Amino acid sequence: MGLVPTPSIARTHVMNEPAIELRGLQHRYDTDLVLRGVDLRIEHGEVFGFLGHNGAGKTTAMNILTTLITPTAGTAAVCGYDVVTERSEVTRRIGYLPADVRMYGHMSALENLEFLAKLSGLPDARAAAMEALEFLGCADLAKRRVGTFSTGMRQRIGIAQAIVHRPHVLLLDEPTSGLDPMGVRQLRNTITQLNAELGMTVFMNTHLLSEVSKVCTTIGVLNHGELIYNDSIENTTLRFPDESSLEDIYVRVGGPTP
Numbered sequence: 092m093g094l095v096p097t098p099s100i101a102r103t104h105v106m107n108e109p110a111i112e113l114r115g116l117q118h119r120y121d122t123d124l125v126l127r128g129v130d131l132r133i134e135h136g137e138v139f140g141f142l143g144h145n146g147a148g149k150t151t152a153m154n155i156l157t158t159l160i161t162p163t164a165g166t167a168a169v170c171g172y173d174v175v176t177e178r179s180e181v182t183r184r185i186g187y188l189p190a191d192v193r194m195y196g197h198m199s200a201l202e203n204l205e206f207l208a209k210l211s212g213l214p215d216a217r218a219a220a221m222e223a224l225e226f227l228g229c230a231d232l233a234k235r236r237v238g239t240f241s242t243g244m245r246q247r248i249g250i251a252q253a254i255v256h257r258p259h260v261l262l263l264d265e266p267t268s269g270l271d272p273m274g275v276r277q278l279r280n281t282i283t284q285l286n287a288e289l290g291m292t293v294f295m296n297t298h299l300l301s302e303v304s305k306v307c308t309t310i311g312v313l314n315h316g317e318l319i320y321n322d323s324i325e326n327t328t329l330r331f332p333d334e335s336s337l338e339d340i341y342v343r344v345g346g347p348t349p
């Protein structure tokens with residue numbers, strides 16, 4: 092049995108609302124305002140690339156969406172559920188791959204996944220764990236200790252962890268970081284597969300403009316905590332026909348040279 096599209100948990104509510112919606116989102120660390128009123132709407136089925144230089148505020152926005160931190164002002168919602176007041180509804184619907192994925196090195200990949208699946212309250216945690224591995228084409232890693240894994244292998248298990256409970260929305264923080272070209276290509280294929288076959292909406296923080304043009308359907312550019320650009324890849328290419336690459340567009344709309 093393979094992974095099936097996300098089951099209909101409060102389906103009506105989910106489908107009537109955007110996958111992600113930020114309204115006037117602000118975040119302050121002490122006196123430092125790092126998100127300055129971000130408005131953003133991402134529809135179901137999009138693969139969204141969130142671009143921005145170091146310190147632009149991308150991880151802060153993602154930490155708000157994963158409910159790890161509370162915004163200073165404004166709102167953030169996933170499938171219509173507020174990240175502050177409806178936290179458990181949000182966490183059921185999101186999968187998260189952090190930049191520094193944590194797992195128990197002395198345990199096998201399957202044990203790591205099963206542990207997380209149990210924490211998520213899945214009725215048959217082992218089957219869910221195995222299905223996630225099979226879906227990602229890494230069932231061969233199931234019995235191996237993750238402490239022995241390469242960066243690419245760890246990352247694939249990290250994605251399996253993120254999707255084991257079949258979330259609607261997958262949040263990836265700098266997923267290409269540390270990967271070799273083969274790993275980057277594999278990741279791209281995985282994102283496309285999760286989006287096309289399981290219908291997952293993907294929100295990805297990245298520095299890699301080349302990856303954005305290959306895998307994303309929409310992009311946003313964050314500059315010093317302000318969303319300075321947001322459009323589909325298709326419109327972006329039409330809007331800037333003279334630009335030879337997304338990198339030129341990024342510079343043109345105000346982002347600093349990466």
Ligand SMILES: Nc1ncnc2c1ncn2[C@@H]1O[C@H](COP(=O)(O)OP(=O)(O)OP(=O)(O)O)[C@@H](O)[C@H]1O
Nearest residue numbers: 120121123125143144145146147148149150151152
């Ligand atoms: N816990 C924290 N306490 C204080 N300041 C923080 C904290 N986390 C982040 N910052 C600051 O907030 C700003 C935004 O950081 P954030 O990590 O959200 O940006 P980013 O776009 O994800 O950058 P990067 O690409 O380098 O990860 C930076 O100036 C950073 O130094």
